Amino acid sequence: MGVPFEALLPYGIIITMFGVSGYGLHYVKRFANDGKKARWNRDLWDRQMMERDQRITGSFRGQSSNHQAPTGFDVSNPWKIESRIY
Amino acid sequence: MISIISVIEGLLLIVPALLSVAFVTIAERKTMASMQRRLGPNAVGYYGLLQAFADALKLLLKEYVAPTQANIILFFIGPMITLIFSLLGYLVVPFDSGIFVSDYSLGMLYMLAVSSLATYGSLRSTAQLISYELILSSVIIVIILLTGNLNIITIVESQRIVDFLLPLFPLFIIFFIGSIAETNRAPFDLAEAESELVSGFMTEHSASVFVFFFLAEYASIILICVLNSILFFGGYLCIIPVELLIDILYTLFGINSSILQDIFVNFSSSPLNLAFKTALLIFVFI
Numbered sequence: 001m002g003v004p005f006e007a008l009l010p011y012g013i014i015i016t017m018f019g020v021s022g023y024g025l026h027y028v029k030r031f032a033n034d035g036k037k038a039r040w041n042r043d044l045w046d047r048q049m050m051e052r053d054q055r056i057t058g059s060f061r062g063q064s065s066n067h068q069a070p071t072g073f074d075v076s077n078p079w080k081i082e083s084r085i086y
Numbered sequence: 087m088i089s090i091i092s093v094i095e096g097l098l099l100i101v102p103a104l105l106s107v108a109f110v111t112i113a114e115r116k117t118m119a120s121m122q123r124r125l126g127p128n129a130v131g132y133y134g135l136l137q138a139f140a141d142a143l144k145l146l147l148k149e150y151v152a153p154t155q156a157n158i159i160l161f162f163i164g165p166m167i168t169l170i171f172s173l174l175g176y177l178v179v180p181f182d183s184g185i186f187v188s189d190y191s192l193g194m195l196y197m198l199a200v201s202s203l204a205t206y207g208s209l210r211s212t213a214q215l216i217s218y219e220l221i222l223s224s225v226i227i228v229i230i231l232l233t234g235n236l237n238i239i240t241i242v243e244s245q246r247i248v249d250f251l252l253p254l255f256p257l258f259i260i261f262f263i264g265s266i267a268e269t270n271r272a273p274f275d276l277a278e279a280e281s282e283l284v285s286g287f288m289t290e291h292s293a294s295v296f297v298f299f300f301l302a303e304y305a306s307i308i309l310i311c312v313l314n315s316i317l318f319f320g321g322y323l324c325i326i327p328v329e330l331l332i333d334i335l336y337t338l339f340g341i342n343s344s345i346l347q348d349i350f351v352n353f354s355s356s357p358l359n360l361a362f363k364t365a366l367l368i369f370v371f372i
Binding site: 003004006007009010011013014015016017018019020021022023024025026028029031032033037038039040041042043 | 088091094095098099102103105106109110112113116117119120121126128133134135180181182183184185186187189191235237239240308322356357358360361362364365368369
């Protein structure tokens with residue numbers, strides 16, 4: 001007899017649900033990453049570079065080819081404990 | 087802004103996960119019915135698709151009963167912990183190389199820790215866990231040794247050339263049997279042996295607390311199927327390696343490979359690949 005099609009309908013719905021999660025997250029991630037693909041498997045170095053990018057461009061995913069750092073870059077170092085003195 | 091995005095991400099993961107858990111119960115009942123030449127649930131909704139919601143509604147409206155000698159707090163918090171931990175596992179599931187809620191660098195360890203806590207610790211299931219969870223984690227260690235990384239996306243990406251199913255086929259069999267035991271399915275349902283224990287640990291639970299246990303059980307089935315497809319079937323990658331397909335089509339039919347690249351680039355990695363593999367494994371599970 002085999003498995004009738006109506007037994008396979010729930011599997012179709014499960015696949016759809018995965019699709020909803022996957023494509024929904026795809027759009028949210030793109031939105032959060034300035035329209036770029038999200039970075040994965042970031043290590044300490046990547047995170048530091050992203051923090052530097054944020055200090056230069058204002059966004060974790062932003063990149064600049066400008067050979068001069070913006071004003072205030074030299075004093076905007078991200079000290080987490082000490083209060084900043086500008 | 088970041089916190090709103092995190093909330094949306096969480097909802098996008100949890101709500102479809104819970105809905106698919108509901109439909110796994112229907113899938114199980116329908117598939118088992120077809121194997122036993124019955125109709126299965128077919129009254130509520132089209133082809134009985136809304137049966138799970140009717141059942142949940144019935145259970146939520148029922149009166150809950152707690153044993154007089156039971157520690158009430160633990161009695162009610164136990165099923166909640168089970169459900170929360172089996173849903174926490176979804177956090178590190180990658181749907182594509184840049185699509186995840188959390189890209190935890192120790193993702194595999196996290197998954198192991200969460201999936202162990204999601205099981206309930208009565209004596210019978212503890213005996214079972216000692217026997218099977220050890221095997222499960224040993225197989226995962228082999229895969230970690232092969233990929234050299236605990237990050238789940240890296241494990242998937244290292245299967246671009248060939249899925250781990252091929253070189254590690256015996257290990258897949260072991261892992262699959264172990265995961266059936268881990269989720270307390272049919273031949274390994276010591277904790278819930280219906281012929282001897284009525285309903286095992288669920289005997290005293292009723293109403294919404296029972297719903298939590300029920301959801302947790304099916305959520306962990308989906309999770310372990312996702313884990314199977316990530317570790318051995320290449321997760322979100324295409325079932326047939328796209329590069330291989332392009333090479334074959336180019337050699338046999340002489341089709342320009344750059345055109346093929348453009349066509350197949352969308353199929354090479356997609357959330358739907360993971361969904362298909364998981365649905366297939368759930369079917370095998372049942």
